[in-house]
Amino acid sequence: MSESNLKHDLPSVSGQFQIAGQYRSASPYGNGHINDTYAVVSERDGRPVRHILQRINHNVFKNPVALMENVERVTAHVRSKLAALNAEDLDRRTLTLVADRSGRNWHVDAEGNHWRCYLFIEKATTYDQPENPRQAFAAARAFGEFQKHLADLPLPRLNETIPNFHHTRSRFDALRAVIEKDPCNRAAGVKAEIEFALRQESVVDVLLREQASGALPERVTHNDTKLNNVMIDDATGEGVCVIDLDTVMPGLALHDFGDLCRSACRPTPEDERDLSKVEMRMDMYEALVRGYLKSANDFLSPREKDFLSFSAALITFEIGIRFLCDHLEGDRYFRIHRVNHNADRARVQFKMMESFMRHEKAMDAAVRNVRAES
Ligand code: ADP
Ligand code: GN1
Ligand code: MG
Secondary structure (H helix, E strand, O other), X not given: OOHHHHHOOHHHHHHOEOOXXXXXXXXXXXXXXXXXXXXXXXXXXXXXXXXXXXXXXXXXOOOHHHHHHHHHHHHHHHHHHHHHOOOOXXXXXXXXXOOEOOOOOOEEOOOOOEEEEEEOOOOEEOOOOOOOHXXXXXXXXXXXXXXXXXXXXXOOOOOOOOOOOOOHHHHHHHHHHHHHHOOOOOHHHHHHHHHHHHHXXXXXXXXXXXXXXXXXXXXXXXXXXXXXXXXXXOOOOOEEEEOOHHHOEEEOHHHHHHHHHHHHOOOOOOOOOOHHHOOOOHHHHHHHHHXXXXXXXXXXXXXXXXXXXXXXXXXXXXXHHHHXXXXXXXXXXXXXXXXXXXXXXXXXXXXXXXXXXXOHHHHHHHHHHHHHHO
């Protein structure tokens, strides 16, 4: 038995969901940092059928039921928008929940873990970094479309699954507090990173101030738009489905665009140890602006578009300080696979932030060009 099968009784958990056919196997799947994700294979009419089974990380998401209510509303709304557009292949264009035996879209096991099950989106792939600008374009377009579909989500406001998720000031203050306490005696080992982070305070409030003044509107946003949260169709290269909907909630469109830039402009893995390889790719950035404005141009305000370059540096910094904070706190939030993993991740984000800031003029020019064409 593999370690993950020992950790959870996966045949029993998957048996709680309305998966037709005979259970065959389950194995850990994907590179997510938060939830436990498994691909479950069953046999139906002599053929293998896959599902995604996920344990929601309840240390991160304190109210999994409120989270699942969001996912139900969001997936149903996106599906209805796609149906109204006569889109084909609806089961691949949005996540489709599989109900448990009682008809609920999640299941609570004996240990209190919340599980959910999705149809597996076949013939599509997620990428940790883009292989070419076409993929960056496709991903940005898909995230823009996702925001567009959700623009008229009926009230009530979605539940905030993690309060202040992109409140960069709170993230910065949390970092300062943990540096002060240094509960694991790790601060000395990341002195340069701490100094770098503290020097960047001037960026922290920029979007928050714009939002408070009413210049940037609250929208329904994804909030975790890294490249591997969109599935790219293997045949067409189009963004087929936006996934990982746990943080869909009220936010700024720019958080989504910025986070996509963070992952899609980086030529290396998020935890690259050779920092000389970590530089933003301008060709990817241009493709992201084109792809995003292809679907979002009509609903974004001019003021939002003014910050399309700044948002990349800001969100990259924000996620860098979250990694650094978690390293100092003893790796309690992000899953790690080696010693100092979160410190390595933080270093990469900081190098990317610097790279974005150095390219600010070229990035602004790219945005101006695409805006002039649209
Ligand atoms: P996490 O919150 O831990 O990042 P995700 O929901 O992003 O979890 O899932 C992790 C990975 O599993 C994704 O990057 C993707 O590769 C894969 N995945 C998730 N849902 C599906 C699905 N419905 N069909 C196919 N693959 C999926
Ligand atoms: C986490 O869930 P996953 O792996 O797609 C995190 C994001 C970070 C990202 C960094 C709920 O995303 O906020 O940007 O790691 N998700 C949550 O790679 O905290
Ligand atoms: Mg994910």
